[in-house]
Amino acid sequence: MFRLYCLFRKMIHSASFFCLCFLLSNGVFGADRDEMKSVSVMERDSVSLNTDVKVQREDQILWMFGPQERRIAEIHKQVIHIDANPTFEKRLQMDDQTGSLTIRNITNEQSGLYTLQIINNIGNTRKRFNVTVFALNERSRHTKSVAVIVLLLVIAVVAGLL
Ligand SMILES: *[C@@H]1O[C@H](CO)[C@@H](O)[C@H](O)[C@H]1NC(C)=O
Ligand SMILES: *[C@@H]1O[C@H](CO)[C@@H](O)[C@H](O)[C@H]1NC(C)=O
Numbered sequence: 001m002f003r004l005y006c007l008f009r010k011m012i013h014s015a016s017f018f019c020l021c022f023l024l025s026n027g028v029f030g031a032d033r034d035e036m037k038s039v040s041v042m043e044r045d046s047v048s049l050n051t052d053v054k055v056q057r058e059d060q061i062l063w064m065f066g067p068q069e070r071r072i073a074e075i076h077k078q079v080i081h082i083d084a085n086p087t088f089e090k091r092l093q094m095d096d097q098t099g100s101l102t103i104r105n106i107t108n109e110q111s112g113l114y115t116l117q118i119i120n121n122i123g124n125t126r127k128r129f130n131v132t133v134f135a136l137n138e139r140s141r142h143t144k145s146v147a148v149i150v151l152l153l154v155i156a157v158v159a160g161l162l
Helices: 001-026 137-161
Strands: 034-042 048-050 060-065 069-077 081-082 093-095 101-103 112-120 125-132
Touching: 034 048, 048 125, 069 093, 081 093
Parallel strands: 034 125
Antiparallel strands: 048 101, 060 069, 060 112, 069 081, 093 101, 112 125
């Protein structure tokens, strides 16, 4: 009976430990949440990093880049500010409704860690995006031009038939 009781207690212990880990990993404790999302994008494509929020009047939404968390864009009191940054030139766009960041015509230079920080009346939320840029290799370029030629041939044949 006593052994059973011990076993039971052990189970409770490990269960509560598990719960604690679960809660911690989900950021229930403390206002700071820090999660990471992986994003893959083809070179020269556009990619949007979504905040999944709707910007409220007083909110501040910050986007930072790289391990040094250098600020690249922000919206504060509904005013958007894109920092002058040679890595990004004119590639960045920020949505005024959501604060989501769009990187256009992406190159390998813009691959890396993007940190989003949302400061509002609820608290301070952080989210990270690991952006990987895949190079357009010769083969996919080749495939694309072959596809275009085939398409043109098909159009020519159809036009000929008509
Ligand atoms: C996209 O970026 C490449 C490399 O920086 C540049 O050569 C090209 O002109 C850009 N294209 C557009 C449409 O901005
Ligand atoms: C980001 O993703 C790349 C490729 O999947 C990986 O090699 C790298 O370690 C990741 N960076 C971080 C900080 O997790």
